[in-house]
Amino acid sequence: MAFWGNKQEGEGQQPPPQIPAPGTGSLEDGYNELVKAKGRAPAIDLAIKLSDLILEYAVRERASDVHIETQGPNLRVRFRVDGILQDMLNSPKNSDIPLTQRIRVLAGFDPEPPTSFRNEEGRFQKMLAGRAIQVRVSSFPTVNGEKLVLRVLDRQQLGLDLDQVGLDQDALTLIKKLIRNPYGIFFITGSTGSGKTTSLYAMLKNINTPMINVITLEDPVEYRLEGINQAQINAKTGFTWAEGLRTILRQDPDVIMVGEIRDFESAEISLRAALTGHLLFTTIHTINAPSIIERLFEMGVPPFLIGSSMLGAMSQRLVRKVCPKCAQNAAPPSEPVVNEFIKNMDPEEGKVVKELILRPGAAYKVEKGCAECRNTGYMGRTGIFELMLMNEDIRKHILDHAPTDMIKRAAIKGGKMRTLLMDGILKARTGTTTLAEIIRVTATMV
Numbered sequence: 385m386a387f388w389g390n391k392q393e394g395e396g397q398q399p400p401p402q403i404p405a406p407g408t409g410s411l412e413d414g415y416n417e418l419v420k421a422k423g424r425a426p427a428i429d430l431a432i433k434l435s436d437l438i439l440e441y442a443v444r445e446r447a448s449d450v451h452i453e454t455q456g457p458n459l460r461v462r463f464r465v466d467g468i469l470q471d472m473l474n475s476p477k478n479s480d481i482p483l484t485q486r487i488r489v490l491a492g493f494d495p496e497p498p499t500s501f502r503n504e505e506g507r508f509q510k511m512l513a514g515r516a517i518q519v520r521v522s523s524f525p526t527v528n529g530e531k532l533v534l535r536v537l538d539r540q541q542l543g544l545d546l547d548q549v550g551l552d553q554d555a556l557t558l559i560k561k562l563i564r565n566p567y568g569i570f571f572i573t574g575s576t577g578s579g580k581t582t583s584l585y586a587m588l589k590n591i592n593t594p595m596i597n598v599i600t601l602e603d604p605v606e607y608r609l610e611g612i613n614q615a616q617i618n619a620k621t622g623f624t625w626a627e628g629l630r631t632i633l634r635q636d637p638d639v640i641m642v643g644e645i646r647d648f649e650s651a652e653i654s655l656r657a658a659l660t661g662h663l664l665f666t667t668i669h670t671i672n673a674p675s676i677i678e679r680l681f682e683m684g685v686p687p688f689l690i691g692s693s694m695l696g697a698m699s700q701r702l703v704r705k706v707c708p709k710c711a712q713n714a715a716p717p718s719e720p721v722v723n724e725f726i727k728n729m730d731p732e733e734g735k736v737v738k739e740l741i742l743r744p745g746a747a748y749k750v751e752k753g754c755a756e757c758r759n760t761g762y763m764g765r766t767g768i769f770e771l772m773l774m775n776e777d778i779r780k781h782i783l784d785h786a787p788t789d790m791i792k793r794a795a796i797k798g799g800k801m802r803t804l805l806m807d808g809i810l811k812a813r814t815g816t817t818t819l820a821e822i823i824r825v826t827a828t829m830v
């Protein structure tokens with residue numbers, strides 16, 4: 385027991401000589417080598433080696449999450465890479481290598497899972513590939529035993545640079561101007577894993593200087609940012625979104641980031657703060673940028689407050705980039721196929737989409753698959769964006785309490801807003817991704 389607790393990061397990581405060095409091949413190879421060393425090395429050393437090996441592979445494969453499943457006869461390890469889970473290891477389990485106990489201890493849990501259910505969340509930091517990788521651990525008691533999920537937070541992968549999130553030059557120029565407003569509120573929407581936290585952080589980083597006071601309210605604080613005052617929501621102690629916001633407003637802030645707005649109270653405090661000389665960024669859960677307004681109506685926020693404080697809104701998704709090593713050129717889809725695709729869209733919107741797909745000069749690609757991309761045909765991800773800027777037309781619709789489709793039409797027409805689909809098609813036209821990927825990601829707009 386003491387041994388588990390005493391094993392600190394950075395110490396004792398050198399394997400004793402009798403353990404073979406991990407193979408250069410797959411994680412499965414590495415695991416098999418460790419299994420062969422059984423009995424020749426202390427079980428704990430094998431477990432340490434195996435957990436290190438899994439994390440090394442996770443960073444190498446750019447995995448965002450690592451799933452460790454030990455419920456059946458097998459030890460199964462899956463990585464989420466570019467948003468999709470892949471089997472990395474599925475071999476007979478070895479109870480002599482106490483892998484889950486090792487990870488539980490790293491995460492600050494007891495080595496054995498609790499007998500009755502308790503929510504367990506922990507984190508640890510590890511030096512891998514020459515940099516500090518933060519790992520957030522969650523344990524889940526399935527009926528057959530424990531499942532561990534490790535969220536790998538690699539700042540380098542994150543690239544908190546606004547120029548690199550995937551915004552094109554026009555949108556980037558607009559956003560940089562918008563986030564330099566002295567006051568107002570800007571909303572980002574997108575599903576879990578859409579990259580919206582990364583965008584928020586990139587915006588804060590872009591405007592942060594010693595001359596302004598930037599405060600965030602988050603749940604959880606995902607990445608520690610230098611020079612920014614980050615606070616964590618804690619409902620148990622009464623530090624709720626609304627309470628946190630009231631506290632922040634007494635801290636002489638210039639810029640406030642509110643992790644999420646989900647009720648009337650925090651919405652009202654935020655929008656009023658935006659009217660009284662503060663710049664706010666926040667996220668809200670809706671299917672697209674224009675429907676943020678309806679969501680605020682539903683919460684009970686008065687239209688005048690929305691119309692006078694809102695600077696704009698952005699919706700985003702992550703799409704996989706086609707693998708540059710194996711992608712093949714593709715012809716544009718035929719006109720009848722496009723007509724079928726747009727038949728249920730708003731006619732104005734459908735017209736723009738059709739023109740975008742069929743306009744000559746596109747360099748469409750189709751995915752194939754090679755060793756480099758693990759036969760997925762894709763490598764890495766980028767964002768697609770729907771940027772809606774406030775204008776007189778939209779403001780008038782807000783004051784009239786107009787429904788989302790009218791606001792959306794006004795944004796496309798007057799504000800020249802590109803929808804997620806339109807922005808995605810532009811990225812497919814340049815061969816960054818494929819039309820199939822854009823349709824996959826934008827078809828489920830929840």
Ligand SMILES: [Zn+2]
Binds near residue numbers: 709762
């Ligand atoms: Zn490839």
